[in-house]
Amino acid sequence: MTSAVLPDYVPVPDASLGPALNENGYYVGRVERNLFWVTDGTYQSAFLATRDGVVLFDAPPTIGHNLRRAVDEVAAREGVTxxxxxxxxxxxxxxxxxxxGLFDDGVVRVGHAETRRLLLRDDDPNRPAPQxxxxxxxxxxxxxxxAELAFHGPNHSPDNIYVHxxxxxxxxxxxxxxxxxxPIYNLNLSEDVPGYLAAPERATAYPWKHFIGGHLGRLGTRDDLVLHQQYIEDIVDNARAALASVDPTPYFRKYGANAWAGVAGYLDAVTERAAAPVIAKYTGVLAAADxxxxxxxxxFTILQSMRLDLGAGSQIHP
Known part of the structure; x- marks a missing residue:
């Protein structure tokens, strides 16, 4: 059996890395005052340690029981429940x-109305629906x-909220x-592309210094949102240019009756032309750009939204 040859990538920029994890595989740190955050290097959670109890924000399974360990660690150190x-x-x-589901039935669960509908639909015992x-x-x-919770319309998911x-x-x-x-595959696997693209600007309208994005090993800053927006804007600009410049004719002529092969050839060419300069520009700037x-x-996800939601690149038959 021949082993697959795995690709090499450029080193992760130091600025993209967070603090070291402890022996249990997590890090818990103070955001400000009694707001804390927890990471396993890939996912993030947060909690408020109040005089009347702990308010937990998200419970990623990869952090799992380390959430309880993090809460216990902070509570012991801070002298709170x-x-x-x-x-x-x-x-x-x-x-x-x-x-x-690791937290007992006495916990008050809070979420958007659509979150409740979707969790009742999914019927996952590990994700009890919010009351x-x-x-x-x-x-x-x-x-x-x-904590101020707000829903400004669908973005990554139909129910994703802002927590200020x-x-x-x-x-x-x-x-x-x-x-x-x-972002990982397909714009962080987001379901509403226009909503996702608009979300960072809405986020920057809030007053804040520390950003909890739910992923990876460090907190974010306002500069991180600016850099993210520049990356996305470059993709949008390049996708618009590629849609305007790549001629679909050769692909449909080549594949004739196999219309889907023509579609694939054309859209792959547009995507490659739009993505290549972005990959080159951000390699070494944003981790995993390469x-x-x-x-x-x-x-591909963005240019499809541009085609289908905005009508960009539509060719009308003469």
């Missing part, structure tokens, strides 16, 4: 909520602390901006 009284879902996806729901905005107050901590100078918006890194499948699939 370690009882988790509330759990807020950023959205319904299992990779961010799949450890919610407390809201439509547009909701202020969660526990132990003298507050106005007294802690922080914003949590999951699966939109990966601080220091490119993992071509990420930028290429994200470019």
């Amino acid at each position: 370690n009882t988790v009284t509330h759990l807020v879902y950023s959205h319904h996806h299992a990779d961010h909520a799949g450890a919610a 407390v729901t809201f439509g547009d905005t909701y202020t969660l107050r526990v132990g003298g602390e507050r 901590f106005p007294d802690h100078d922080a914003l949590m918006l999951v699966d939109v901006v990966n601080a220091g890194w490119v 993992v071509a499948a990420f930028t290429t699939s994200t470019t």
Whole structure:
């Protein structure tokens, strides 16, 4: 059996890396005052340690039982209760909520109304549906602390919310901006492309210093959102130019009756022309920019939205 030859990639920029993990495989740190964040290097969660209990924001299964260890560590150090009284879902996806079932039935679960509908549909015992729901905005107050929850329309998912901590100078918006890194496949596997593209600008309208993006090993900054937006804008600009310049005729002439082969040849050519300069520009700037499948699939997703949602590149038969 021949082993597959695995590709090499450029080193991850130091600026993209976070703090070292402990012997249990996690890091817990202070955001500001009594707001803390937890990471396993790939996923992130956050919690408020209040006088009346701990409010947990997301429960990624890869962090799993380390969430309890992180809460216990902070509670012992800060001299506060370690009882988790509330759990807020950023959205319904299992990779961010799949450890919610580790916390007992006494926990008050909070989320968007669409999150409740989707979790009831999915019927996953590891993701109990929230009892407390809201439509547009909701202020969660526990132990003298507050978190402002808001839904500004679908983006990464139909129910993804913004969590603002106005007294802690922080914003949590999951699966939109990966601080220091490119999005993974297909624009972070996002379901609403126009909503996703608009989300960073909406996020920057909030006042905050610390950004909790739900992924990877460090907190984000406002500069991270600016860099992310530049990366996306370059893809959009290149996709628009490629749609205007790549001639579909040779592909459909070549494949004749096999229309889907013609479509594939044309769209692959447009995608490659749009993605290549972005990969070159951001390699060494954003981690994993040189993992071509990420930028290429994200470019394909964006240009398809440009074609289907905005009408860009549509050729009308004469």
